[in-house]
Amino acid sequence: MSAAAEPHAARHSALPLALLGWATGALFFFYAWILRVAPSVMIDELMRDFAVGAAAIGNLSAFYFYGYAGMQIPVGLLMDRFGPRRLMTVAAAGCAAGCVLFALAPALWALSLGRFVIGATAAFSLVGAMTVAGQWFPPARFALLSGLAMMLGMAGGVFGQAPLRLLVEHLDWQQASLALAAGGVVLAVTAAATVRDKSRAAGGLRQVMAGMVQVGRNRQTWLIAIAGMGTTGPLLGFAGLWGVPFLALTQGLDRTAAAGITSMLFIGWGVGAPVLGWFSDRIGRRKLPFVAGLMLAAAAMAGLAWAPGLPLWAVSVLCFLCGFGGAGQILGFAAVRELNPPAAAGAALGFVNALVTGAGALYQPLLGWLLDLAWTGEVAGGARVYTVTAYSTAFSVLVAGAVVGIACTLLMRETRCRQSA
Incomplete structure (x- = not known):
């Protein structure tokens, strides 16, 4: 075999394991989304058992995002420096521990602590999957693979609605949370077996932090992050928490059926993420499909918010379209990676994901506060x-x-799907 053929053969022999590692990261994101939306199908039980109102439930759910968003920048730096394998393994086990704490919590503060632990460790899921994709696959496949990972995450959001509600009704919210803990243990074992580190950044903390400073000083990073927050609001504020009681009120549905309707937003996002990722890679543009997706999401959310008397089929369609358009967020991740140096790719992804997910910590309690204000x-x-x-x-x-x-x-700069920094 020639010298030129040897690296080619090595790449092909590593591809199956690389796909397994990426798939494990995507499944971790699926699991993280189940945990993210779980309180939305437990609202009545939590209000009853802990004698609290909407603001308290909004704050409780937001503790996930305090942990998740707060860890995103450290996660990005750690991924750049140490690689995804060990980090994803420990993080999945941490999610399981957080679920146990949540299930056994004697008071609201312990529930909040459990949610914080779950969020902080789930923070390694999507960035882990994107790190594996960035290390092992060519740039022209990054948006598609990231979109497919996002699709699995949205499938987790769907599973965390009506199916999880049925589990809560069959058992109770504590036992359902313990069942979710078992999933974290399985993921930890799978990550240790399948994820591999192709590269790690050289140098110490100072060099890693220099990349973070460079990312933070980049105006494009901030524009993309704030745009991503606009897509996250309907996903986390509506479908992730307050859409279920809203539809139960306006459509006369029980909680399980209402959760099924809000799941259409997750389904739309799950379909939109790989489709928009593929389309962006295909046309060599990031900006155009991102703008179009946000416009669609804004229009659909306006219909859901301001036309509550619509027939159920129309509500379902609007939920789907809102999710499909919001999935354009995945193009922001691809663009921010291309607009920052390759050595700081993890930091750039983590920075954007911190603000994007941090929107949940903003929107969920804010909506709860506004509801209590009008109670x-x-x-x-x-x-x-x-x-x-x-x-x-x-x-x-x-x-x-x-x-x-x-x-x-x-205002975002077009990258034409090429590394420009």
């Missing part, structure tokens, strides 16, 4: 009941966030 005092089954007007007013914040995202995306 008329009505209670049913120990849980507060909010009016349609209160929900519509609160969801206006999500529409505004998407509009701001459109403005930022219009």
Whole structure:
């Protein structure tokens, strides 16, 4: 075999394991999304068992995002320096520990701590999958592979709605949380067996931090991150928490059926992420499909917020379109990687993911606070009941966030799917 053929053969022999490693990261993101949305199908039980209102539940759910968003920049730096294998293994086990703490919590503070631990360790999921994709596959495949990972994440969001609600009804929310902990243990073992590190950054903390400073000083990084926040609002604020009680009120559905309708937003996102990723790679553009996706998401969210009397089929379509358009966020990850130095790729991805996911920590408690502000005092089954007007007013914040995202995306520099830094 010639010298030129040997590296080619080595690449092909490594490809199956690289695919398994990427798939493990994508499954980790699937699992992380189940955990992310789980409180949305436990709202009534948590309000009843801990005697709290919407603001408290919004804050409880947001502790996931405090941990997740707060860890994103460290995760990016750690991925650049140490590679994904050990980090993803320990993180999956940490998710399992957080689920156990959540299930056995005697008080609201312990529930919040469990959510924080889950979020902080789930932070390694998507960045881990994208790190494996970036290390082992060519740049022209990055948006597609990242989109497919995002698709699996959205499938987790769907599973965390109606199917998880059925599990909660069959068992209870504590036992369901313990069942989720078992999934983290399985993922930890799988990550240790399949994920491999192709490269690690040289140098110490000073050199790694220099890459972070470079990422933070890049105006394009901030524009992409804020645009990504505009896509996240409907996903986390509506489908991830408050959409279920809203649809139960406006459509007369039980919680399981309402969760099934909100799942259409996750399905739309899951379909849109690989489709938009493939389309972007195909046409060699990041900006155009990103802008179009945000416009679609903003229009669909406006329909959901301001036209609550629509027939159920129309609500389902709007949820799907909102998710499909919001999936353009994946192009932001591809663009920020191309607009920052390769040695700081993990830091750039982590920085954007910190703000994108941190939107959940902003939107979920903010919406809960706005709902409590408009509460008329009505209670049913120990849980507060909010009016349609209160929900519509609160969801206006999500529409505004998407509009701001459109403005930022219009200012983003086109990379033409090439490394430009």
